[in-house]
Amino acid sequence: MGTRLTPERESELFAAVLDLLREVGYDALTMDAVAQRTHSSKATLYRQWGSKPKLVVTALRHNKPVSLAEIDTGSLRGDFHAALSRSDDCQMEKDSALIRGLGHAIHENPDLHQALRELLIEPEMTGLETLLDRAVGRGELRADNPALKYVPHMLIGAFAARQLVDDRAVDQAYIRDYFDAVVLPALGV
Amino acid sequence: MGTRLTPERESELFAAVLDLLREVGYDALTMDAVAQRTHSSKATLYRQWGSKPKLVVTALRHNKPVSLAEIDTGSLRGDFHAALSRSDDCQMEKDSALIRGLGHAIHENPDLHQALRELLIEPEMTGLETLLDRAVGRGELRADNPALKYVPHMLIGAFAARQLVDDRAVDQAYIRDYFDAVVLPALGV
CATH class of the missing domain: 1.10.357.10 (Tetracycline Repressor, domain 2)
Incomplete structure (x- = not known):
């Protein structure tokens, strides 16, 4: 609880979200799939980003520095x-x-x-x-x-x-x- | 078999396809749903239009005369x-x-x-x-x-x-x- 992700870990996670987005599209992308692909817990994902739209857009933004x-x-x-x-x-x-x-x-x-x-x-x-x-x-x-x-x-x-x-x-x-x-x-x- | 649709019936059917398209999107639109909505058989739909992409595009084209x-x-x-x-x-x-x-x-x-x-x-x-x-x-x-x-x-x-x-x-x-x-x-x- 309260553990923050390292920047490297965060980058990896965002890259996995974008890969999933390209593979299955936004509608079919689930927080379960993100958790599984990135070996994280859904609780962590929701704690850090609050919602699927916010996680997806933060991942997009991260790749457009x-x-x-x-x-x-x-x-x-x-x-x-x-x-x-x-x-x-x-x-x-x-x-x-x-x-x-x-x-x-x-x-x-x-x-x-x-x-x-x-x-x-x-x-x-x-x-x-x-x-x-x-x-x-x-x-x-x-x-x-x-x-x-x-x-x-x-x-x-x-x-x-x-x-x-x-x-x-x-x-x-x-x-x-x-x-x-x-x-x-x-x-x- | 071989019965052709009247122009009125065809217009109705195309309108129903476009309604479905707006409601559920292309991916989720099935020939079953079109058949159900229009009270036609799937066999008729396939005989007249051959495939889902052709039916959808013909319906789109019909509305753009x-x-x-x-x-x-x-x-x-x-x-x-x-x-x-x-x-x-x-x-x-x-x-x-x-x-x-x-x-x-x-x-x-x-x-x-x-x-x-x-x-x-x-x-x-x-x-x-x-x-x-x-x-x-x-x-x-x-x-x-x-x-x-x-x-x-x-x-x-x-x-x-x-x-x-x-x-x-x-x-x-x-x-x-x-x-x-x-x-x-x-x-x-």
Whole structure:
């Protein structure tokens, strides 16, 4: 009781949660399965994380430690390409699978939606806003550009549509091309 | 044996399939449940449609009889707004739920993916291409615009991201604003 997990043990546990998520999907993922896979007790899992949505989202967040706001190359295009080069193609396909999988689950699970907003979406949005604000400050784009509020929507579209429309996996070259062809022109950059 | 369903009976059956799809999702939808809900035999369902993916996609297609290519207002913006005004907000939320639900299911079900491509995605893409080709022909946009191939991705993003990012339902006013703020500027229109 009250024993805290070591950071290494916690990382292992989060990795196992994400593996399970990819294998069986959110709905079929149970705290029993997590306990079994990670050789922990369900009591420990609930004590540390409170609920399945919180455990899952904390595991997702743990694997996304990159803060966009740290990147500052001097141009919006440079910032975005730098952010992109931090994750490899395999990671991008995993992110893509995540967006595909979560779109439905969040609709059915208000707790998951809430946890996602707090731990994953809002921090990413804040990071993206920092990059965009800096571009506005440099005079690269206008603060009143109506596309500004839709940058996340454009980017999510790139991930969500790749398989549906093109029947191909997301990779860096594709996202880079999409950013240059769609996001920058929509922003008037 | 060999009895064909009347068009009315077929419409009823497709409506019941879509209701079930929204209630339980694709994975949990069984041919048994469809048979029970529609008071038909499983043998009839399999004889008429061959498989669950084909039945589901035919039902989806049945509810989307609008051909984009018929619309011709003289401008890309006019065409798109006309297409949009053909479906009401309730229908748009249903389409949005569909995109959320299918993103994951098609990844897991190659048969569903194939049926979707043939019956739903390719006809819609062809309709969209017709509208865009006409706009190119009128000189509204350039044939070599790099955003041209990403119009479906941008639109899918609008549907997929609305709940995730804004926590709101998709409606006509939103899609119209997105089209004017993102799609037209990206295309240089």
